[in-house]
Amino acid sequence: MAILVTGGAGYIGSHTVAELLAKGEEVVVVDNLYQGHKDAVLGGKLYVGDLRDGAFMDTVFGENNIDAIIHFAANSLVGESMKDPAKYYHNNVYGTLCLLEKMKQYGVSKIVFSSTAATYGEPENVPILESDRTMPTNTYGETKLAMEKMMRWFDFAHGIKYVSLRYFNAAGAHASGSIGEDHDPETHLVPVILQVALGQRPHISVFGDDYPTEDGTCVRDYIHVSDLADAHVLAVEKLRHGGESDIFNLGSGKGYSVNQVIEVARKVTGHPIPAVVEPRRSGDPAVLVASSERARAELGWKPSRDSLEDIVASAWAWHKSRPNGYGDRA
Numbered sequence: 001m002a003i004l005v006t007g008g009a010g011y012i013g014s015h016t017v018a019e020l021l022a023k024g025e026e027v028v029v030v031d032n033l034y035q036g037h038k039d040a041v042l043g044g045k046l047y048v049g050d051l052r053d054g055a056f057m058d059t060v061f062g063e064n065n066i067d068a069i070i071h072f073a074a075n076s077l078v079g080e081s082m083k084d085p086a087k088y089y090h091n092n093v094y095g096t097l098c099l100l101e102k103m104k105q106y107g108v109s110k111i112v113f114s115s116t117a118a119t120y121g122e123p124e125n126v127p128i129l130e131s132d133r134t135m136p137t138n139t140y141g142e143t144k145l146a147m148e149k150m151m152r153w154f155d156f157a158h159g160i161k162y163v164s165l166r167y168f169n170a171a172g173a174h175a176s177g178s179i180g181e182d183h184d185p186e187t188h189l190v191p192v193i194l195q196v197a198l199g200q201r202p203h204i205s206v207f208g209d210d211y212p213t214e215d216g217t218c219v220r221d222y223i224h225v226s227d228l229a230d231a232h233v234l235a236v237e238k239l240r241h242g243g244e245s246d247i248f249n250l251g252s253g254k255g256y257s258v259n260q261v262i263e264v265a266r267k268v269t270g271h272p273i274p275a276v277v278e279p280r281r282s283g284d285p286a287v288l289v290a291s292s293e294r295a296r297a298e299l300g301w302k303p304s305r306d307s308l309e310d311i312v313a314s315a316w317a318w319h320k321s322r323p324n325g326y327g328d329r330a
């Protein structure tokens, strides 16, 4: 039986594919290569195409014996989602509807979903529990919440079981050095800071220093991408053993401000990394820190790479050896 990984050529998807291959799983990847990279897929079968293309997805389901899906394929930028909500509703929400309809058609009843802390919005409590209120402050989070809710009703009506994994801030790169983060444009904090250290940007822009946090910059919970990948493998196992639908946070439980992340990167890289304060980015909550106790208890998840310095060092190893990422941009 094969696991279909949608968005498996992307950042978190490709690290999950690497973990699945290491476990001896048969892997099928679907990716439209909008942000993904062929070279990020370290094995398995890659189909290049879009979830919303029914004939294409019929080929994928027809040619493979798929028993479970890990669904990453989506747009994921907070800032962009505030400027172009239609893109997010179309690709994320409609794309997921198309996938669920194919699952129903082909009798596939297990899906692990790449969700986000952005579903919570401005948190009621820190650390955030899965039972806390979900009130997204940006379109990206709103579409991910809509996708989760769609799965809930497909479970009710058709018995499609889902595990939704709400990630906090993924960072770092694979220990082998062969895969890492490469977005165009790059907007995420850790790779953007490292681009400064590589001389590719003059400074890091700090989006707001007047938040209600200790140093005024936003606080996030950074988690190593390979620890996230491990949780997906465990979630598939849970569903294969008859597990019920569920939702889990994935984070380290520790919060770091933007200024603290910059400071750690200065230490890791030895570069001064100049910082310039700029206006707030629309849609950003002040603090997002997870409680991941349920994932540890219910999935047996044990994140093992959770010092921020180690996470930044693994990202730095990747960016230093591949300053232009996969080098496949036109």
Ligand code: UDP
Binding pocket: 078, 169, 187, 188, 189, 190, 192, 204, 205, 206, 207, 208, 218, 219, 220, 258, 281, 284
């Ligand atoms: N951020 C920043 N400068 C940048 C990129 C990000 O100050 O060039 C801040 C951003 O406002 C947020 C945090 O860093 O508070 C993490 O942002 P990122 O885009 O990495 O992840 P998100 O939390 O949006 O998923």
